[in-house]
Amino acid sequence: MEIEIKNRTDDQLTFIIEGVDVSLVNALRRISMVEVPTMAIETVQILKNDARIFDEALAHRLGLVPLTTDLESLVLSADCDCEDYCSRCSVSMVLKGKGPKTLYSGDLKSEDPNLKPALDTIPLVKLKEGEELELEAIAKLGMGEEHAKWQPTTSSAYKYYPEITIDQDKCDSCLTCVEECPRSVLEYDEKKKIIKIVDLENCSLCRTCAKDCQNNAITVDVTEDKFIFHIETDGSLSPTEVLSRASDILAGKADKIINF
Template sequence: MEIEIRSQTDDEIVFVVRDAEVPFVNAIRRCAMVNVPKIAIENVNIIRNDSAMFNEVLAHRLGLTPLVSNIDAIEGMALPEDEDYEESQGVMFSLYEEGPKVVYSKDLISSDSKIKPVYDTIPLVKLKEGEVLKIEAEAKVGYGKEHAKWMPTTVCAYKQYPEITFNEDVDIDYDCADACPRGILKSDKRSKKIKVLDIENCSMCKSCVRASVNNYINVGYHENDFIFRIETDGSMPPKEVLLKACDELGEKAEKFIRFSEEGGSN
């Protein structure tokens, strides 16, 4: 198996996986979504809420506010599989604001300087003149399989590597290039050919195939090659999510192997 990174930013990574199979790639996708630990607000104590927003809606909005959850932030915090998870105390947040103003995520005061909202400008609630909002909240580590607020990825998807071929036995159909919605095909009448500008941007929608009256172009894919994209909500780097997902998948495989070698005994 070969892996080639195509692009990488603070919150997105795109890479190509070659000589792999769909079950394996899909297992990585699922692990990245639901088996990577992340910090999110779990318990909310609303002491006073004079705003027009219901308490339940406000608590839900707080839970979905991304918090810094990289390796350094999570280190030392109890995980859901730990025996003392329910009794352990997470990171505490407090908020006290008076209107008129818009309350933003930056107004949440954390008991741990490392763990704070990823973005300062997420609007939480709007307070009118004289309205007061006072809350206390507790953030804990969880997994995306329990709730979306613990899911580190906003996009985690793959597609099979596109393949475009041309039928040299028929006349060149330049109209099929104009039908491409992503502009990856370009007609070059001087050299009498259609150029493929960016094969990896092809969505395999086959608009070009439908536009060709003489079946000049064919769109398919490489069966064992994939383009994988991971985008996070900023709580942790996408590369960290990928590595942790691979570690989790490896541990599951080792557990299954031990289970098989021991004859199915626990």
């Protein structure tokens, strides 16, 4: 198996993986989405709410705020020996303010500075003159298979690596394929007077170029054991952390089958 990193930022990762079949990459995709645990607010106690938003709606909004997660120091509630919540499986947060002002995710004050909203600019509630809000929230580890708020990924997808073949003997350089390609994968080379491929990995395999070619000079196919994998996270974990943990989970599942 070979892996080539094509693009990496704090919340996005694109890489090419070769020498595997679709079952493995699809397993990584699914595990990354629903089996890698993250932090999310689970319990909200409203102490005071004068704002024009129902308590339930505010609690739901708080639950969807992505929180930075430390998988090394926290455990799932199911694996913790406490009766309700403790510092090993949860973190307490406080939100309060008085209008006129808008409270944002950055106004959530956590007892642990390492476990806090991944983004500070998510609007939570707008308070008018004289309105007050005060609440306490408990965030804990959970998995996306239980609720979407615990999904670390906003996007996790893959596609086959494309193969485009141009038969220059059949091609009459009518430029129809160049004009119709929605992703600018093809380009006309003025010097060599031929159609060339300039951005193969951006091909979506729509095969528009092949369908519109009157001379059947273009063939679009895929490499069966090569894929382009893209993952984007909500900031709770980095893409590298998500894939690393997903790989460990997949390996653990494989060991269980082997040892069964």
